[in-house]
C-alpha cells in the first residue's frame with residue numbers, strides 16, 4: 288500500500304476542504320441510524336452524494352458517483368470529514384447492510400429499484416435477522432415463508448429489530464425450505480413495513496429510549512420476486528451482509544471523529560484552573576486511545592487495499608468489529624469521565640442529538656449494545672481464532 292498522495296489525491300483533498308469550508312455548517316452531528324433522518328440529514332446526504340463523498344464507487348445508474356475504487360481516495364474523504372467533525376452521511380442499516388449485498392448478489396432491476404432511494408435516505412430499512420431462539424446462531428431462524436401462488440406467506444417473530452418503528456422496508460431472513468439442512472433452507476425477502484400482518488412493538492433500552500423492537504409477522508404476503516438470489520441462498524446473502532455490518536459497527540472513522548471531539552473538549556475544559564489536556568491521568572488515557580484509534584485507521588486502510596485488489600480480507604476484516612466496538616465504548620467512557628458533573632444530568636425525553644453533553648451519555652450506554660449487536664465479542668473471538676488463526680474448533684454439545 289503506497290500512502291503517498293499523487294496530484295489527483297492532493298486535488299481531492301483540497302476540493303473536500305473547500306467544500307467543508309463552504310457547506311460544513313449545514314452538517315448534522317450524526318451520520319448514523321439512531322434516529323429517522325430529518326430534513327437536515329437528507330440535505331447533507333444530497334450534497335455528499337452529488338460530489339461523490341458518499342457511495343463514491345456505486346455505479347451512476349444505481350444513484351452513486353461511479354468512481355473507480357481507490358483506497359487513498361476513500362481514506363482521504365473519510366479522514367477530511369472526520370477531522371472537520373462533519374457527518375460522513377447516512378451510515379444506516381440500509382446503506383451499510385442492505386446495499387452492499389444487493390449490489391453484489393441482487394439483480395439489475397432490484398439494484399435500480401432499491402439502491403438509489405436507499406442512498407438518498409428516502410427508504411429506511413430494518414434488518415430482520417434475530418429471533419428469540421436464534422441470535423448468535425442466526426442460521427437457526429424459524430420464521431417461515433411458504434409459497435402460495437405468486438406470493439410468499441410469512442409467519443414468525445423477530446426481535447431486536449433496530450429502527451423497525453420507523454423503517455419503510457425489512458430485509459428479512461426466513462426459512463423457505465424446511466426440509467433442507469439448516470444453512471441451506473434460508474432466504475432473504477424484502478418486505479414493506481406497511482404490509483398487512485406486521486406488528487411492531489418497541490423495546491426500551493437502558494438509554495430509556497425505544498431503539499429496537501419485537502416484530503411479529505402473521506400471514507404477511509409479499510410477491511415471490513421480492514427475494515434476493517434464489518430460494519435457499521439466504522446464507523450466502525447473510526455472509527455478505529454480515530461482513531458489511533461488522534465493518535460498519537467497527538468503522539474507524541467514527542472513532543477518529545470521536546477522538547477529535549474529546550481532544551477539543553479536553554483543550555477547552557478546565558479543572559481548578561488547569562486544562563484537562565494538561566491533567567496527567569486524563570492525558571495518559573487520551574494518548575493510549577489515540578494509539579488505538581490510529582492503529583484502527585491504518586488497519587482499515589490495509590483492509591480497503593486488500594478488498595480493492597479483489598482478495599478476501601478474511602480474519603483482517605473480522606478484527607474491525609471486535610476491536611472497533613470496544614474502542615468506541617472506551618472513547619465515550621473517557622468523555623463521560625471528563626465531563627464530570629456536567630455528564631450526569633440526563634433526560635431521555637428532552638434529548639437533542641446535537642447536545643454534546645447528553646450525546647456522550649447516550650453513546651456510552653448505546654455502545655455496550657453494539658459490542659453485542661451484529662455478533663457478540665465472544666462470537667467474533669471464536670471466529671477469529673478458529674477460522675483466522677486455525678485454532679481447534681469449539682466442542683459442539685452432544686445432542
Ligand SMILES: Cc1cc2nc3c(=O)[nH]c(=O)nc-3n(C[C@H](O)[C@H](O)[C@H](O)COP(=O)(O)OP(=O)(O)OC[C@H]3O[C@@H](n4cnc5c(N)ncnc54)[C@H](O)[C@@H]3O)c2cc1C
Nearest residue numbers: 414415416417422423447448449656659660661662663665
Ligand atoms: C443494540 C443492538 C441492536 C441490534 N439490532 C439488530 C437488528 O437491527 N436486527 C437484528 O436482527 N438483530 C439485532 N440485534 C441482535 C443481535 O444481533 C443479537 O443480540 C446478537 O447476535 C446476540 O444474540 P442473542 O442476543 O440472541 O444472544 P445469544 O446468542 O443468546 O448469546 C447470549 C450470550 O452467550 C454467548 N454465546 C452464545 N454462543 C456462544 C458460543 N458459541 N461461544 C461463546 N459464547 C457464546 C454470547 O456471546 C452472549 O454473551 C441487535 C442487538 C443489539 C444489542
